Amino acid sequence: MTEPTTVVSVSGVTKTFPRGNVTALQDINLDLGAGEFISLIGPSGCGKSTLLRVIGDLVEPTSGSVTINGKSAHQARTDRDYGIVFQDAVLFDWRTVSKNIELPLEMLGWDRPKRRTRVAEMLALVELTGFGDHHPWQLSGGMQQRVSIARALAFEPALLLMDEPFGALDEMTRERLNLELLSIWQQLQSTVVFVTHSISEAVFLSTRVVVMSPRPGRIAGIVDIDLPGPRSVETREDPRFFELVTEVRELLRMRGEHLLPEEEAAVAGEDA
Amino acid sequence: MSASALTLRSTKALREWAPALVVAIAVIGGWQGAIAAFDIQQFLLPKPSNIAAALWDDRGTLWPAGWYTFKEALGGFALGSCLGVLFALIVARFERVGAALMPIAIAGNAVPIIAFAPIFNAWFDPLEPTSKMAIAGVLCFFPVLVNTLRGLQSVRPQQIELMRAYAAGEIAIYRRVRIPTALPYIFTSLKIASVLAMIGAVVGEYFGGSFDALGVLIRSDAQILDFVTAWAGIVVASVLGITLYLAVAIAERIFVRWAPGGRDV
Ligand SMILES: Nc1ncnc2c1ncn2[C@@H]1O[C@H](COP(=O)(O)OP(=O)(O)OP(=O)(O)O)[C@@H](O)[C@H]1O
Ligand SMILES: [Mg+2]
Numbered sequence: 001m002t003e004p005t006t007v008v009s010v011s012g013v014t015k016t017f018p019r020g021n022v023t024a025l026q027d028i029n030l031d032l033g034a035g036e037f038i039s040l041i042g043p044s045g046c047g048k049s050t051l052l053r054v055i056g057d058l059v060e061p062t063s064g065s066v067t068i069n070g071k072s073a074h075q076a077r078t079d080r081d082y083g084i085v086f087q088d089a090v091l092f093d094w095r096t097v098s099k100n101i102e103l104p105l106e107m108l109g110w111d112r113p114k115r116r117t118r119v120a121e122m123l124a125l126v127e128l129t130g131f132g133d134h135h136p137w138q139l140s141g142g143m144q145q146r147v148s149i150a151r152a153l154a155f156e157p158a159l160l161l162m163d164e165p166f167g168a169l170d171e172m173t174r175e176r177l178n179l180e181l182l183s184i185w186q187q188l189q190s191t192v193v194f195v196t197h198s199i200s201e202a203v204f205l206s207t208r209v210v211v212m213s214p215r216p217g218r219i220a221g222i223v224d225i226d227l228p229g230p231r232s233v234e235t236r237e238d239p240r241f242f243e244l245v246t247e248v249r250e251l252l253r254m255r256g257e258h259l260l261p262e263e264e265a266a267v268a269g270e271d272a
Numbered sequence: 273m274s275a276s277a278l279t280l281r282s283t284k285a286l287r288e289w290a291p292a293l294v295v296a297i298a299v300i301g302g303w304q305g306a307i308a309a310f311d312i313q314q315f316l317l318p319k320p321s322n323i324a325a326a327l328w329d330d331r332g333t334l335w336p337a338g339w340y341t342f343k344e345a346l347g348g349f350a351l352g353s354c355l356g357v358l359f360a361l362i363v364a365r366f367e368r369v370g371a372a373l374m375p376i377a378i379a380g381n382a383v384p385i386i387a388f389a390p391i392f393n394a395w396f397d398p399l400e401p402t403s404k405m406a407i408a409g410v411l412c413f414f415p416v417l418v419n420t421l422r423g424l425q426s427v428r429p430q431q432i433e434l435m436r437a438y439a440a441g442e443i444a445i446y447r448r449v450r451i452p453t454a455l456p457y458i459f460t461s462l463k464i465a466s467v468l469a470m471i472g473a474v475v476g477e478y479f480g481g482s483f484d485a486l487g488v489l490i491r492s493d494a495q496i497l498d499f500v501t502a503w504a505g506i507v508v509a510s511v512l513g514i515t516l517y518l519a520v521a522i523a524e525r526i527f528v529r530w531a532p533g534g535r536d537v
Contacts, residue, residue: 058433077439084437090430094452094530103448107438135530 007159007191008032008055013064015050023216024050028064030210030219037185037192039202039209041248047217048195049087052161055193056084068159076159080108083157085165087195089144091136098123098132101151108155122150125180127173141168149177153184160185160192167197178205182231199252203244204231211251221251318500326504333489334501338508341473341486344401345516348408349469353462355409356416363417364424364450365442374421381414386472390479398480408472412465416458423457424450456531459524466520470513 477487
């Protein structure tokens with residue numbers, strides 16, 4: 001196997017918020033190869049959103065650094081190298097659904113007909129055809145979240161940062177969009193960082209699952225997902241799928257208790 | 273828009289306005305009746321019918337005078353509001369300037385500026401419209417400044433974060449996020465300003481002004497105890513003030529069409 005080129009490289013990132021003196025992230029090291037699909041999972045408040053923001057250059061790390069495609073995170077942001085879906089939909093009330101999806105395309109200077117065509121495609125993808133002229137406040141929470149997913153995907157970024165994008169959706173839509181996301185990922189050969197609270201979703205989607213532990217936020221372990229691709233409905237019935245789900249769950253549970261450093265080393269050894 | 277939709281809209285408008293209309297008619301009717309019943313003196317409160325008659329008889333002087341004053345109010349409104357918005361944009365952009373100026377602006381907003389009317393008449397030629405425009409303008413300036421600034425600052429941080437993720441610069445953030453967010457606040461303050469502008473112009477004229485002006489007319493009629501004509505002048509001032517207010521409200525409907533305020537689109 002050839003070594004894949006590193007797309008995102010997080011090295012020694014620590015983030016302390018002065019207000020409340022919270023150490024949201026402590027010494028995070030993580031490399032993402034091109035075309036990887038990484039899930040971040042961990043209890044609430046363990047720094048998943050913060051890590052995503054650090055990667056996106058929306059939050060300055062206290063120490064450590066992030067490079068994206070060999071550039072600084074700042075340069076990558078300026079070059080519009082990534083698309084982002086926030087935990088909340090973050091839509092603009094004064095724009096219609098279509099106009100919200102168009103926003104990044106406007107910023108990239110696409111002409112109107114091209115924007116229109118793309119918006120129609122994206123609306124179809126998230127099953128919101130016919131809602132293009134609605135305003136965000138006329139939609140349900142789940143529909144709003146789908147608009148923000150459509151917006152992030154609209155310009156086909158090579159790197160996608162997604163913070164619990166499917167959290168507000170019903171199970172059926174969620175599973176369908178999981179499959180859609182996978183097919184987009186395969187088609188675009190993009191790299192994805194995906195935050196979720198669902199173990200099975202993480203295992204189903206990812207090439208690697210990063211388990212985080214809280215206070216301070218650290219990487220507790222990384223589980224390689226060796227399920228055969230392309231994933232499909234059957235994947236969820238694969239015995240290996242259940243083994244991996246259990247493995248992630250164990251890792252999460254273990255981190256609920258306090259471990260001594262030696263034990264931590266032992267667990268890390270098991271993973272390797 | 274189809275004809276039926278138009279009818280639907282006008283029926284709806286009628287239903288919305290009907291209660292207000294009924295109340296207005298009842299008040300005027302009650303007023304007319306009360307004067308007859310309690311034998312109230314003409315100089316205390318004239319009959320609506322007499323005011324209406326004066327309004328008709330003196331239409332040749334009242335309305336041109338009203339128009340003269342309205343133009344002063346409009347000039348002051350435009351000047352004061354534009355400067356208010358402009359100042360707010362500058363203050364919001366440069367935080368240090370904002371920190372220094374904001375307490376002063378808030379204090380200025382609380383000062384009864386109308387009390388300065390005689391002074392403005394001394395600063396500018398009281399017979400020229402500029403002196404009244406200045407009062408109206410200063411009256412409009414502070415509420416527009418304070419509200420616009422509040423609007424510009426009430427942007428959700430996540431929206432700014434999203435724009436930054438798309439590498440948006442300050443100008444793009446202003447154009448696409450801050451100004452649209454501030455727009456409802458701006459219109460609220462413009463509605464307040466439209467009322468203040470007319471007050472400023474008329475009261476400014478009470479302290480002296482051209483004989484073409486409505487405020488001067490109302491005052492001199494009151495001085496010679498011609499209260500019916502004074503009342504007719506007040507009606508003209510009210511009609512013009514309400515017109516300005518409605519114009520702003522209509523502009524608001526056009527520019528803030530998207531607002532979620534319960535309006536069915
Ligand atoms: N802007 C901020 N200022 C101060 N503290 C913050 C800020 N943002 C996050 N934190 C703190 O950092 C820690 C991690 O927050 P973060 O939002 O990254 O958690 P999370 O893993 O995304 O949680 P959840 O699963 O609930 O979304 C929390 O303790 C939080 O209080
Ligand atoms: Mg989060």
